[in-house]
Amino acid sequence: MTSLDEQVTKYLTDAHSIERQALVQMRGAPDIAGDPVIASAFVQHLAETEAHESLVRQRLDARGASPAVLKEIAGAVTGAGFAMFAAVQPDTPGKLVTHAYSYEHMELAAYDLLSRIAERAGDSETVRVARQILTQEQAMADRLASLFDRAVDASLREQKPDDLGEQLNKYLTDAHAIEAQALQLLGRAPKIVGESRLAAAFEEHRAGTETHQRLVEERLQARSAGASTLKDAALRLGALNWGGFFQAQPDTPAKLAGFAYAFEHLEIAAYELLARVARRAGDTDTEAVAQRILPEERAAAEKLHSLFEVATEAGLEAQGVAAR
Ligand SMILES: [Fe+2]
Ligand SMILES: [Fe+2]
Ligand SMILES: [Fe+2]
Structure with missing residues (x-):
């Protein structure tokens, strides 16, 4: 086309x-x-x-x-x-x-x-x-x-009240798995978009995402939900079929920007929920981590939104459509 x-x-x-x-x-x-x-x-x-x-x-x-x-x-x-x-x-x-x-x-x-x-x-x-x-x-x-x-x-x-801590571990492992997927997406994205401002936005958020994953991992370790839990999380993520989300390969800069925008909101919702579960579980450190990460996910989403016009142009160019 x-x-x-x-x-x-x-x-x-x-x-x-x-x-x-x-x-x-x-x-x-x-x-x-x-x-x-x-x-x-x-x-x-x-x-x-x-x-x-x-x-x-x-x-x-x-x-x-x-x-x-x-x-x-x-x-x-x-x-x-x-x-x-x-x-x-x-x-x-x-x-x-x-x-x-x-x-x-x-x-x-x-x-x-x-x-x-x-x-x-x-x-x-x-x-x-x-x-x-x-x-x-x-x-x-x-x-x-x-x-x-x-x-x-x-x-x-x-859930029984005694399960609240275990529930929190699940939300943390999900957050960890989502950040792992984010790193994959952000690693590929700059090559797909082929547009410097978009690519820079992805690269910038990748650095933040590495920090997010580390922060979540530290909370998991502090809660003694270590490596085996992380493996479980990866399996559970597959079982949930989030996988379909991540296997999608947006093929144009515009689609990738839209996809990444949706992905940032998956993260925003995940941390909104994590913060609430942590509060109920009385884990103020985990709640603080979620509250620290949240504005960064929001900023990344807003940055992408501000680049939709750029992405539209880049998409048309990639499809060989001349601007009117
Ligand atoms: Fe809708
Ligand atoms: Fe709709
Ligand atoms: Fe993110």
Whole structure:
């Protein structure tokens, strides 16, 4: 695909795939929410997601994208790009909210990038639709952020009080595994983006990420949850199918920026929950570590967001699309 119009169609089909996967997530979520308020947030967003899917499909129809094109792209998207969440089935309210928070930011990124491409292509109706949907994704992300406390309560409810320390070790090992994945992503990213400002942002955050991993490891060691627990964590991470997320290989600077933006929000939610569990467990050192890392993840996410325009340009250049 080389023309700007074809790029709009490509971004629209990506958005359509994302919404189709979101529908699956939204339908399953209330059953694992473990809390009526969390469940109703997902029920509300299911109705919104149905509307998003329909709006995006209408834009594709209006642009005359053929069923064959749609099928081809839908097939391709499972192997690459934005589709990393497809198989994830979180098993606790905490993981559900963490995952969904990250997913909403992936949608945010997708519509943000779509609106920029559609604007360049002069497709004002797609710009309007993308911005309209973006507002609802942002609202859902904000709702989820307001539910972190409830998610921790719901997740811990089934645990006996004596298990709180063990629960905290699990959250710490998850954080450790997520940082390990972040290091892999950030290690590859500069080569994929091939754009100096983006590459610099990734490289800069890699240094911070190494520190994060070390800080989390120190807390695990202090809590005597050493090497064997870390191995368990890696296994559990695979069992949870976060793996699908990390195996995704975004193939353009724009997708990689969107993917990394979602990833930073996975980390933000993970540390928000870790801080709360640590507080409940009375481990002030671990809580302090989470509170120290959180603003750095937020800053990394904001930095990426500020580079979406740069990423859009770099993406078009990589696809050989001339700017208008
Ligand atoms: Fe959506
Ligand atoms: Fe959404
Ligand atoms: Fe990060």
